[in-house]
Amino acid sequence: MRLDIVSIDPRSHTPVYVQLAELLRRRVESGDLQPGSLLPSESHLSQEYGIGRDAVRAAIALLRSEGVMTTTKGRGTWVREAPRRTDIELAPGGSTVARMPSSRERREMDLDEGVPVLEIHGPDGDVQIRPADQTRVTRPQSD
Amino acid sequence: MRLDIVSIDPRSHTPVYVQLAELLRRRVESGDLQPGSLLPSESHLSQEYGIGRDAVRAAIALLRSEGVMTTTKGRGTWVREAPRRTDIELAPGGSTVARMPSSRERREMDLDEGVPVLEIHGPDGDVQIRPADQTRVTRPQSD
C-alpha cells in the first residue's frame, strides 16, 4: 500500500521535472517499478501528469545520468538492470580512481549513461579501464 | 591526421549539439581553454555558431555530465578545475566500487555534476562514501 506523492504541483518552487524524477525514483526504490520494467511513453507521462513533454524528458534524462534508467530510441525507457560485478584484485603498489568516461569511451565501451569508469593502475604504470558498474576492486585479507 | 572542426554543419548526421561539445572539449584538451576559464554565454555561443540556444545548452549539459564543465545559474559556465586527489589505502579484506550519486547525495556532498562517488568497504562491513574526483584508492607495495 502506497501513500506516495502521485501528483505534480506546477506551482511548487521545485521544478516539475525534478518532482517527476523524484516520484519515479521513489517508485523504483520502493520496488513498485522493478529493474527491467518498461516506463510509460513520454507522451503518456506528459498527459498523465499534465506536464510538458520536455519536463518528462528532463526527468528521464536526470535518472539516466544517475544510472537508474536506460532509454532506447524508438522503443522506450526501462528501469536499468545493473550487471553483476566482477572482482578485480588491486595489485600491491597499485591504485585506482573513478571518473566519468568521455563520449568516445562511452561509445567504444558501449556504456550506459550514468556509468563511471575505473582506472586501475598497476605498479608498473600500466592502466586498465573498466566499467564501474561491472567492477569491484578488492584487496585480499593477507598477501 | 585530422583537421579540427571550427564550424558546425547543421546538415551533418552528427547532431549540432554533439559537434559543439566536441569542439569545446577539444579546446579544453588542447589547453586553449584552461581550467577555471569562463565560457561565452549561451546566447553568445548560439549566435556565434548560428545554432539554437537549446543546442548550446545540450552541448554544455553533455560536458557537465562528463565532469568537464561546471555551471552556476545567473553567472555562467566554466571549465572545471579538478581538485587534488587524496590517497585512501584500501584495507586488507576491503573492496571498493564506483557509481553515480543520487540527487540527494549530490546535494548533501555538494558534488559537481559528472562526479562519481566511491563506496569504500572495510573488512568489517563499514562503508565510506567519498567523491571520486578527490580520491585515489591505493594498496601499498608490501604489508
Next chain:
DNA sequence: GTACATTTGTTCGTATGTATT
C-alpha cells in the same frame, strides 16, 4: 536598498528526423 542588465533555468509550442514494431 533599489533598480537594472546579464545569465542560466524552466516550460511550452512546433517541426522534422530516426528507429522499432
Next chain:
DNA sequence: TAATACATACGAACAAATGTA
C-alpha cells in the same frame, strides 16, 4: 506501409540568481 516512440532543433516567454551601478 503505418503507427508508435525517442532524438534533435528551432523559437519564445518568463522565472530565478547574480553582480553592479
